[in-house]
Amino acid sequence: MAKKAHAAPGRPGRAAAKTGRRARAIAAASTVAVALIAATGTAVGAVGHGGAAGSGAPKRIGAAPRVPAGATMTGATASGTRLHLSVNLAPRDPQALADFVTAVSTPGNAQYHHYLAKGQFAAVFGPTRATIAGVSQALRAAGLSPGKVSPDGLSIPVTATAAQASHAFGTGFRNVRLKDGTTDYLNTSAPSLPADVASSVTGIVGLSSINTVSSHHSAVRRASRNGSAAAVSGRGSRTVTPHTYTPALCADFTGSGLTDGTDYYSPGKLAGAYGMTSSATAGAGQTVAVFELENVDDGSIAAYQSCVGTSTSVSHVYVDTTAGAGAPATDGSVGVESALDIEDLIGLVPGAAVIDYQGPDAASATDQNVLDVYQRMVTDDQAQVISTSWGECEAVESSATANAENTVFAEAAAQGQSVVAASGDDGSSDCYRATGSTAKAVDDPASQPYVTGVGGTTMTTSGSTTTQTTWGNASGGTGGGVSSRWAPVVYQGGVATTTKRAVPDVSALADPADGYPVYYQDDSQSSSPVPGLVGGTSGAAPTWAAAIVQANAGTACQTNGRVGFLNNALYKAARSSYPTNFWDVTSGNNSVYATGYTAAAGYDEVTGLGSPKEAGLTAALCAAKGTAATGASTFHPLSSPKRLLDTRNGTGWGLSSIPATKPLVAGGTAPVKIEGAGGIPSSGVTAVVLNLTVTGTTGAGSVIAWADGTSKPSTSNLNWTGASQTIAASATVKVAGDGVVDLYTSSTTHLIADVQGYYTSGTTGSKYTALAPARLLDTRSKVGISTTSKISNAVISLKVRGHGGVPTAAGSVVLNLTATQTVGGGYLEAYPEGATRPTASNVNWSATGTTIPNLVVVPIGSDGNVSIYVHGTSHVIADVSGYFSTSGSAFDTVTPLRLLDTRQTTALGSGKTLALQISGRDGIPSTGVKAVVLTVTVTGTTGSGYLSAWADGGSRPTASNLNWASGKTIANQVMVPVGSDGKVDFYTSSATNVLADVAGYIG
The missing domain is CATH 3.40.50.200 (Peptidase S8/S53 domain)
Incomplete structure (x- = not known):
């Protein structure tokens, strides 16, 4: 860590570098528990796990250091060699710390610039006293003498001999002669501690003294x-x-x-x-x-x-x-x-x-x-x-x-x-002085x-004109590139489209x-x-x-x-x-020792x-601190869906003037501007209804949508199971103070976001009335249509008002659309009858024999009908679950939270029903809740089947919310009535795991 970053007057040779100051250098990189972005979990959202089980069995922490290139082992390190170490502890809740940092550093967040006061960190985020005591006791039991914990509680200093450290951490020590003749030591294996305390330790620093050589001359x-x-x-x-x-x-x-x-x-x-x-x-x-x-x-x-x-x-x-x-x-x-x-x-x-x-x-x-x-x-x-x-x-x-x-x-x-x-x-080759490697590194x-x-x-500067280009030449150049250690960070989403x-x-x-x-x-x-000039x-x-x-x-x-x-x-x-x-x-590059990166308009790795x-x-x-959005919201449907993001052609991607056509990388985030886009007001929006589509998938994955400036939840909105798929799902997403929502994908894919409507805190919009789900259309059995044939490249006219409980005063209807028995690839588009067919789709499929649902919110035409266009060939099912009108109830957003995950208990068996408590959870009132907005996911399916959701205490409907084929992972948004006891019921026709994530409620 001792390499200086001021420039040399010329490219240093290896001999010159060896005569300079030595810089630290030890082993391989790995990701860390307290990264800004949480580690990717399963395709349906990560599942948290507790710490170690309490066993005293040794557990290795991290990895052994690598021997530097050109170095040779020279024998065992003297047992009396003194080591200055620290045992570094994880915060008591790493995710809570990451969430807090996001909140206090994001404009528009209610906590923006509300920092911790001096000295507060240890009490709020530092390890607990019990954790510190437990680790200290384990160190003493191993024959060490831990010092006083740091003021933030994050590290325990230890001074020990090599012999003591070897015994305590289960590792040997060897001397190493480096290429410049310097002799240092390193630990021969990753250190270990008893498993019941190892889970609280992020690493032990100081077990190696290996330093790389770095020139210490200046560019004077x-x-x-x-x-x-x-x-x-x-x-x-x-x-x-x-x-x-x-x-x-x-x-x-x-x-x-x-x-x-x-x-x-x-x-x-x-x-x-x-x-x-x-x-x-x-x-x-x-x-x-x-x-x-x-x-x-x-x-x-x-x-x-x-x-x-x-x-x-x-x-x-x-x-x-x-x-x-x-x-x-x-x-x-x-x-x-x-x-x-x-x-x-x-x-x-x-x-x-x-x-x-x-x-x-x-x-x-x-x-x-x-x-x-x-x-x-x-x-x-x-x-x-x-x-x-x-x-x-x-x-x-x-x-x-x-x-x-x-x-x-x-x-x-x-x-x-x-x-x-x-x-x-050193330009794009940051390891050149340390290892001689010209490979890309940061x-x-x-x-x-x-x-x-x-x-x-x-x-x-010449006269009044100042020009600026990339610094890069044979003598040195700006460091830049892509990390080998850290996952993509949310704040670079849509700007730096890199895998790290x-x-x-x-x-x-x-x-x-x-x-x-x-x-x-x-x-x-x-x-x-003396005076001089330095760069x-x-x-x-x-x-x-x-x-x-x-x-x-x-x-x-x-x-x-x-x-x-x-x-x-x-x-x-x-x-x-x-x-x-x-x-x-926008000009120049950082190719100093090898081909590097080139500057371009917008963000670049130079x-x-x-x-x-x-x-x-x-x-x-220095923007003003944010304020939290409060109060119930009313809905405003768009007459036609508007496309806000399409990574295939750069729509809505990154800097507005610099469209990119790259897919969203695994672990990457795309920020999507909601307020002021697509006919949406520039302020006052509390939530948005999006239709999310992935296409050109590269493997199984999931999409998570959430309010920008808030913490990425452990929920999911859209899931898929393999490569080359095209799948869509709707999502109701809270909108924060900056009017942006973030979309994260766990695997590389193109991503499309179409807005169907939005909620505002005013009373000028429409309100929701939940209905017992009813089937309005089923082309397999002449429901809502006079044929039992599959529909091919044609429009279905679906009567809505006056059917399934939808009154004549309804302005928009909530339908669960399902394509089934598909032939080849295709999609469905729902829109008000009499309007121009939109360019945005609602349901997508990419293979014959697909069964896939999606919830849509669509305005009703003046004749009381909705049009459904079928591109390709498929049977079509439409189940109504509610409608928007001037009467009804308002909508309230909540922070996305997983309310159900049967993977943690027992899968829901074939033909079984599960009652899920809604009221009183995640900020939802304990009484007065009429309906809830959920993303429901099935995974680990054992055969073809379907899921139905309804208000607890009522009769199970004949309509379905999700449909799947064996082995598929499928997610769909569900707007379901809540029973008088505050519960909703889920029925599955075949055994599967069920997950339910809440986005808001109607009350």
Whole structure:
């Protein structure tokens, strides 16, 4: 973790790299329990499981580290070798923590910017006292002496010998000679703990001391036209002539013969380019922290402040080290990174306070030291913004370290701390310096889900015109690509269409050819700090940190709360008004050591969303806190369904001006704008009725729909069982404050979303009346039609008003449509008779012999009829379950919740009935509920069959809600009356498991 992200003046050779500072590097990556997106479960929604069964049998945690390429084993590690370890614990409820972070960082959510107060994390999300005590006791029982748990409760420090650790964790230790001749040690197997406590541990950090070699030289150019030392000769130590803030630089730079905006960017010039404030008080009242693994030269900082004319407070916190320990910042290498980080911040936010959190030198820092520094920065909770320009490639970081970092960064997000990290300077090959590999790889912590990764650009100003391209050349380039560890994140849904988290998120100036003016110490040139120009994404990260600091200091954030974890709001800002909020970088690539990625319009894995436009971003990131939607809702049908999303042609996908034609990847999320789209009002919408269709499926999977900015539920709305299927299902989805719903798919597929109608909190819409299900149409037996023949490419005229309990005053009808005995592929479309047939379908099938249902809400034609168009050949069944009119009852949304899952008990047998309690659950009133909106799923079917739902206490209807063939998993929305006892009944004609997820109720 000790690889610096500021740029080198030329491509470092392997020999040069070996002489530099060593960076941490241990083993293989894996996903972590506290990722922003929960792990994919079964095709019908994940099922939670408890912890270990209480057995004392050992259980391995994580994986053994990999031996670095070119390294050789040299024998057993000395038994007395001292290890500095931490046993890292999971939060008491990882999903609750992830949900809270989503809520407090998503505009429109009722909890937006309602962060935890300082010191609250341990009590709210930290492990319980019983968990900490149990793990501590297990460590003591194994012969170890655990130290005092960290303030957040997330880690227990342990100092032990190799012999003690070997006995306690069931692993050996071996010495390893690396390619550069350095000897380190590693554990030979994954550590183990008793199973009853292992489930509470995310990993044990510090069992390996293996470090990869990383060059520690800087991309320093002397601040003179010829780069000679003469420009500063004779200047005494720390005697830069004081300069009044203007915000221009002093003569060391202005008199160098170089041009501001071409050869370098002064703070004022850089601030102007990004629309930031440039004043001596910018950032007043805010604190920003920098992460460092080297000594800071205070003389260089003082020289810079004299040159710029600032008096910014810079303080130091030492973690696992002491002031002055380690290599002195005198050689033109040590201290350059910290000078760039701190001086860049001073220049852009001189009114803020800067805290340098310093760990041991990179040459000796272990992964445990790095984790300790990050954890201290977060548990101190002194800084609203944290900036780090240090990292390592994901492939050589242990899963234990990654897991522990992830939880710490989630803690920062819960507290409202923003964390930005440089994406690295080796282009798409982030592991090149560590392993020599040119394979695509990205940098940690920039790739962490709760961190904002910052890439780099090249920028030039000529007159009033400033241009910006990707930074990438033979000397270095912006890090970027696709994570090998982290699942797709919800906030990148529809923008970064990748199979894993994409990096970076944003970018800023990084090219050393037009880089940052700094002072640094180089005794070989002068006894006093010398001026120079430095580049790399190490400069881009603190630039973005400064942009956040300025936003936090502004009136909007002072009123509505500081930015905090910004990725959710960042990507929302991109979707809502991309050109206003971001400077899109559309040219260049990051092919430094191998072919990389190319910049394009919109998001790309080179410069992310682009560089900041401060005014627009401040408005987006400092939006007012959300308010919860309350009250009953009435329904507004659309005269014709409107297509809001179609990944086959880019409709509604990603940035509005950048349509993509890619399928939604497994684990990916598509945000769909509801309010203001397809004839829907721009505000006041509480829920939407969507028809969801998957096509071109690649395997079994499921779709989950939920209100954007809220937690992804463990429910599902649409399920399928294999590849090359086309299946549709309707879903009633709550709409949150930003007017967007999210659609997640567990396997790669194209996804279509058609809106049938919407609910608003006003009283101008129609209300619902539930009916006992009745069959209005069955082409197999002349019900509602005069033939028993299958329908082929024809329209059925179905009489609705006056039939099945539907009155003449009904405006819309709720039908359960079923296609059965199909021939080939095809679809059904339902629409009001007399209207133009829509282009959106309701029921889809892709094979002969299919039986598939779907619930539709369709307006009734002026003649009282509904038309059903059959494309292809199929029998058609239509069962009515209710209608909308001016009378009836209003609808209330609830947070989606699984009310029934017989997989956890016993499958529903053939010909059996199950009564499900509805009233009094998931915010549903205990009395007065007339109907409920459910998504009902059958899975593990043992033969062909059907399911009927009705009000408990009533007679089982002859109509069905779901129909299936053996081995299929089928889901369908059901609007079913609730009995006077608050229950509904389910009957299955053949044995199957049944799941029921609630979306709302009629009361």
